[in-house]
Structures are given as C-alpha cells and as structure tokens.
Amino acid sequence: MQSILEISGLTKTYAGGFTALRGVDLSIRKGEIFALLGPNGAGKTTLIGAVCGLVRPTSGTIHAFGEDMATHWRSLRARIGLVPQELATDMFEPVLRSVGHSRGLFGLPPDPAKIEEILRALSLWDKRNDQIRMLSGGMKRRVLIAKALAHDPELLFLDEPTAGVDVELRRDMWRQIALLRERGTTVILTTHYIEEAEEMADRVGVINKGEILMVDEKQAMMERLGRTEALITLTQPLGDVPDSLSAFPVSLDKDGTVLCYRGGGGDGDSAGTSEVAELTKALTRAGIDYSAIDIHESSLEDIFVDLLDGGAA
Amino acid sequence: MSLFNARSAWTIYKRELFRAFRTALQSIIAPVLTTTLYFVVFGAAIGGQMQGGMGGVNYGAFIVPGLLLLTLLGESTSNASFGIYMPRFTGAIYELLSAPVGVAETLVGFVGAAATKSLILATIILVTASFFVDYSIAHPVYAFGYILLVSASFSLFGFILGIWADSFEKLSVVPMLILMPLTFLGGTFYSIQVLPEPWRSVAMANPVVYLVNGLRWTFYGSSDVSIGLSLGLTLLFLAICVALISWIFRTGWRLRA
Ligand SMILES: Nc1ncnc2c1ncn2[C@@H]1O[C@H](COP(=O)(O)OP(=O)(O)OP(=O)(O)O)[C@@H](O)[C@H]1O
Numbered sequence: 115m116q117s118i119l120e121i122s123g124l125t126k127t128y129a130g131g132f133t134a135l136r137g138v139d140l141s142i143r144k145g146e147i148f149a150l151l152g153p154n155g156a157g158k159t160t161l162i163g164a165v166c167g168l169v170r171p172t173s174g175t176i177h178a179f180g181e182d183m184a185t186h187w188r189s190l191r192a193r194i195g196l197v198p199q200e201l202a203t204d205m206f207e208p209v210l211r212s213v214g215h216s217r218g219l220f221g222l223p224p225d226p227a228k229i230e231e232i233l234r235a236l237s238l239w240d241k242r243n244d245q246i247r248m249l250s251g252g253m254k255r256r257v258l259i260a261k262a263l264a265h266d267p268e269l270l271f272l273d274e275p276t277a278g279v280d281v282e283l284r285r286d287m288w289r290q291i292a293l294l295r296e297r298g299t300t301v302i303l304t305t306h307y308i309e310e311a312e313e314m315a316d317r318v319g320v321i322n323k324g325e326i327l328m329v330d331e332k333q334a335m336m337e338r339l340g341r342t343e344a345l346i347t348l349t350q351p352l353g354d355v356p357d358s359l360s361a362f363p364v365s366l367d368k369d370g371t372v373l374c375y376r377g378g379g380g381d382g383d384s385a386g387t388s389e390v391a392e393l394t395k396a397l398t399r400a401g402i403d404y405s406a407i408d409i410h411e412s413s414l415e416d417i418f419v420d421l422l423d424g425g426a427a
Numbered sequence: 428m429s430l431f432n433a434r435s436a437w438t439i440y441k442r443e444l445f446r447a448f449r450t451a452l453q454s455i456i457a458p459v460l461t462t463t464l465y466f467v468v469f470g471a472a473i474g475g476q477m478q479g480g481m482g483g484v485n486y487g488a489f490i491v492p493g494l495l496l497l498t499l500l501g502e503s504t505s506n507a508s509f510g511i512y513m514p515r516f517t518g519a520i521y522e523l524l525s526a527p528v529g530v531a532e533t534l535v536g537f538v539g540a541a542a543t544k545s546l547i548l549a550t551i552i553l554v555t556a557s558f559f560v561d562y563s564i565a566h567p568v569y570a571f572g573y574i575l576l577v578s579a580s581f582s583l584f585g586f587i588l589g590i591w592a593d594s595f596e597k598l599s600v601v602p603m604l605i606l607m608p609l610t611f612l613g614g615t616f617y618s619i620q621v622l623p624e625p626w627r628s629v630a631m632a633n634p635v636v637y638l639v640n641g642l643r644w645t646f647y648g649s650s651d652v653s654i655g656l657s658l659g660l661t662l663l664f665l666a667i668c669v670a671l672i673s674w675i676f677r678t679g680w681r682l683r684a
C-alpha cells in the first residue's frame with residue numbers, strides 16, 4: 115500500500131532537556147484512518163507538531179507525499195491540515211470569516227460555496243455570523259475542524275477531536291471523519307478514548323513515553339493480543355490453584371474467592387470459550403463448587419492497558 | 428510552488444486590519460486626544476511664550492513633526508508587537524506555523540498592516556494639528572516616504588519585540604522605558620542646538636534625534652543633522668530588523684518549540 119507519511123528516527127528533546135519523542139518510526143498509509151493512542155504526556159501532540167511545523171525535530175526525518183518536509187515544507191504543508199488539541203484561535207472573529215481566512219492563509223482563492231458546504235456539514239452554518247467566543251466548546255472545536263478543512267487537505271491531523279464533545283456529537287463527528295475518508299482524506303487522530311479508536315480506526319498505534327509500542331491493524335491487534343477472560347466465583351475460597359487445574363491459564367483473585375481465566379486467541383476465536391467449558395468440567399471433577407461465571411472478550415482497552423503496564427515494567 | 432504567496436500575505440494583512448478596526452476607538456481616539464493635549468500644553472501654553480520660535484520656525488509648527496514621530500514610534504511598535512504576541516500567547520499561532528507561509532508573507536502581512544495603521548494615524552494627527560497651528564510641508568513626497576519608512580521600521584521592530592516578549596510586562600516595558608524616554612530626549616519638542624554642551628553631544632548618541640530631524644527636514648527643509656545621515660541610519664535600522672527577523676524564522680526562535 116502507498117505510504118503518505120513516513121517518519122523515521124524522529125526524536126524531540128525540548129529546550130528544557132525533556133525528551134518527548136525517542137526515535138519514532140511510523141508509516142501512514144494513503145486513505146486510512148490512523149488512531150494514535152496514548153496516555154497524557156505520551157508525545158502525541160509533539161509528534162503531530164513535528165509534522166505540522168510547530169515543533170522542530172531534534173533528529174530524524176519526516177517525508178510526506180514522498181518528499182522531505184524539511185526541504186519541501188512549503189508545497190507539502192499546503193496539503194496538510196491540523197486541528198489542534200487546544201481551542202486556540204481569534205475568538206472575536208465571526209465563524210464564516212475565520213474559516214475563510216484559513217483558506218486564504220493557505221494561499222487559496224475564496225470559495226464561498228466550499229466554505230458553506232463545510233460549515234453545513236459541521237452544523238455551523240446557522241452560527242456563521244457569530245463570534246467564535248460566543249459558541250459552546252463543542253462548536254468551537256468544530257470551527258477549528260472547519261478551519262482545517264478549508265484548504266481541502268489530503269492529510270488531516272486531529273488532535274483529540276472529541277475532547278469535550280458530548281456523546282451524540284461525538285458520534286456525529288465520527289460520521290464526519292468517516293465521510294472524509296470516503297472522499298480520500300487520510301486522517302491521523304489522537305485520542306484517549308479506546309472506544310473511538312475501536313470504532314473508527316483502520317490501524318492503531320500505541321505510544322507511551324515517546325516510543326511507539328506497537329502499530330497494527332485494529333482487527334489484527336485485537337486478535338493477536340485479545341483474550342477471553344472468565345471470572346469464576348467460588349463458593350469456598352482456595353489457598354492455591356489445585357494441580358488438577360494447573361494446565362489452564364488461571365490464577366486466583368480476591369483472597370482466593372475468584373478464579374480468573376485469561377486465554378484463547380480473542381476476537382472471533384472460539385478457542386477461549388471452549389477452553390472455559392473444559393475448565394468448568396475440570397472444576398466439577400475436582401469437586402470445586404462455583405456460584406457464577408462472568409465471561410467476556412477483552413477489548414482494545416484491555417490490550418492498551420496491558421501494553422502500557424508492560425511498557426512501564 | 429512559488430517563493431511568495433500573495434494570497435497568504437493578503438489574508439494576514441486583512442485579518443490584522445480587521446483586528447485593528449475592532450479596537451478602532453482606542454487606536455484612533457487615544458492618539459488624537461494626546462496630540463490635542465500636547466498642542467494645548469506645548470503649542471499654545473509654552474509656545475505662546477517663545478517669541479522667536481525654534482530653528483527659525485514658529486514653535487507650534489516646529490513640534491508637529493516631533494509629535495507625529497512620537498506617536499508613530501509608539502503606535503507602530505505596539506501594534507506590530509501585539510499583532511504577533513497575542514496569537515503566540517493564545518496558541519492561535521499554530522495556524523500560521525502550519526501554513527505554507529514563510530517569512531516574506533508574514534512580514535508583508537503583519538508589518539504591512541501595522542504600517543498601514545500608522546499611516547492612517549499620521550494622517551489623523553496631521554489633520555488634528557492643522558486645527559491648532561499653521562504648518563506647511565516643504566517636501567511632501569519625502570515626508571510621505573519618510574513616514575512610511577519609519578512606520579515600516581518600527582513595525583518590524585515591534586514584530587521582533589512581540590516575538591521576544593514572553594509576558595505582557597515585557598511587551599510594554601520596551602515602549603515605556605526605552606522608546607518613550609529616547610523620544611522625549613531626542614529633540615521632539617526642541618532643537619538639540621539649544622542644549623548646552625556636553626548634553627548636545629550626548630544627545631547625538633540618541634538614535635531618535637536622527638529620526639526626528641529627518642522628518643523635520645521634510646517639513647521645514649532644515650534640521651539639526653543632515654537628511655542623508657538621518658535617512659542612512661533609518662535604512663540601517665530597517666535592514667537590521669529585517670536581518671533579525673530572517674534569523675528568527677530560520678531558527679524558529681520563540682516561534683517553534
Ligand atoms: N513546549 C514544551 N516544552 C517542554 N516540554 C514539553 C513541551 N511540550 C510538551 N512537553 C512535554 O513533552 C511531553 C509530551 O507532551 P505531548 O503534549 O506531546 O503529550 P500528549 O501525548 O499530547 O499528551 P496529552 O494526551 O495530555 O495531550 C510531556 O511530558 C510534556 O510535558
């Protein structure tokens with residue numbers, strides 16, 4: 115598949131001496147939605163900033179559309195859009211003018227029809243003559259999205275697009291982003307919401323402490339790392355896992371009152387659930403009584419938490 | 428792609444002027460008021476006592492170029508510095524930094540807008556002054572050119588100030604504590620010829636002296652220092668500002684983290 119953005123060996127050490135990115139390698143495919151997942155301070159915004167010209171890389175290279183950003187920044191930036199994490203823009207400007215200015219700043223001639231289309235799609239048309247400061251937080255965020263779309267970018271960065279946006283609006287935003295992809299825009303978004311990555315991304319990259327821990331197809335990641343988890347509540351607490359159960363990936367929890375099973379291949383794989391069936395039979399054979407079984411497939415969230423725990427260890 | 432995008436520059440320029448018109452009252456009324464006050468105090472009250480005038484010109488008329496310069500320096504500097512400091516402060520500068528815009532477009536936009544405001548102001552001040560004193564401009568074309576040059580230079584200077592400053596305090600400190608005293612001591616309201624030595628020589632070290640006298644020459648055809656020297660120094664100042672700004676953009680100093 116064709117790559118639209120190629121980052122290699124990207125390191126950023128801020129003036130204060132803090133290293134926010136440690137040799138990041140990342141390749142983004144044309145037309146995909148890529149979710150960059152990571153906890154606070156992981157380096158997501160720094161990574162985006164380095165591509166968009168807000169942050170000067172300490173070392174490493176960034177190629178967009180096959181050309182080096184360092185030398186061809188002028189022509190390349192014209193094809194890239196950025197929606198920043200912070201709600202920062204001239205708050206006294208009316209919406210319509212602000213979005214029009216964004217298009218002009220990127221060197222394009224005015225196109226009222228295009229701006230109207232963008233504002234309508236983001237449900238901002240009715241607010242077009244209001245000063246941005248008078249809008250709600252979620253609307254302000256959409257204004258920033260409209261500004262970033264005003265020059266028709268082929269590659270769009272959305273730094274936490276749904277921060278401070280209510281559930282309904284978030285779904286609306288997801289639809290908008292899906293629509294962008296249909297039109298061929300490549301989208302890179304950062305998020306804390308696993309749900310969001312799970313819902314929309316084609317691929318997910320997990321970043322922590324300035325390092326990319328893993329990048330994979332969302333589906334593959336869930337299959338590879340996903341687990342079936344079963345929590346079996348015992349009527350009598352156990353001191354140790356009996357030998358008869360040692361063949362199973364189980365452990366004891368909550369002072370021996372809960373037997374935890376973690377195994378199987380996860381998503382779409384029945385190996386886990388059938389092994390749990392075997393486990394219950396073994397329990398009965400061993401004369402261990404249980405009162406409840408709670409069985410579920412681990413989500414991207416569990417995978418994420420596991421990865422970060424592993425990274426911290 | 429070309430090296431200069433006129434549309435980007437025009438957008439920045441337009442946006443800055445919109446911003447100025449939002450605060451039009453403050454940015455126009457204030458200078459008109461101060462100019463009026465200066466004329467009442469210096470022109471009418473003090474100037475009335477000065478029979479011989481100064482430098483062969485009626486005192487009220489004599490202070491017109493000085494007053495004009497006083498306002499031009501202050502307003503050009505503060506307009507341009509606020510223009511770039513505010514988006515840095517709020518974070519709105521992200522858009523400029525991520526746009527396909529280089530130093531040329533940024534300068535033409537921000538500095539052009541600040542200089543335009545200064546020219547509008549200069550016109551207002553000259554019109555206001557005409558209500559108080561009779562004055563004439565000996566070399567109108569030179570006067571216009573010189574006002575433009577000073578406005579552009581100090582807008583550039585203000586731009587640098589707005590990038591250098593990391594607090595509102597620093598933003599106001601330079602105009603208040605450096606520019607203002609230098610202007611007052613730079614022969615705005617008097618010819619430095621009237622100063623006794625050693626003060627006259629000391630005054631010659633004040634760069635504003637050359638600015639005031641340059642402008643005064645365009646008004647009255649005579650001044651304390653030669654117009655060539657004034658012009659040369661102003662152009663030198665402009666060149667230094669441009670060089671500094673190019674360096675700022677090349678290194679990203681205080682603009683890019
Ligand atoms: N301008 C700066 N100067 C010094 N350190 C900085 C600067 N900007 C960010 N950092 C540090 O770099 C690290 C990464 O910050 P970054 O904003 O990239 O994280 P993030 O993944 O976007 O976090 P969040 O999810 O909270 O937005 C943090 O520890 C932060 O304190």
Ligand SMILES: [Mg+2]
Nearest residue numbers: 158159199273
């Ligand atoms: Mg961030």
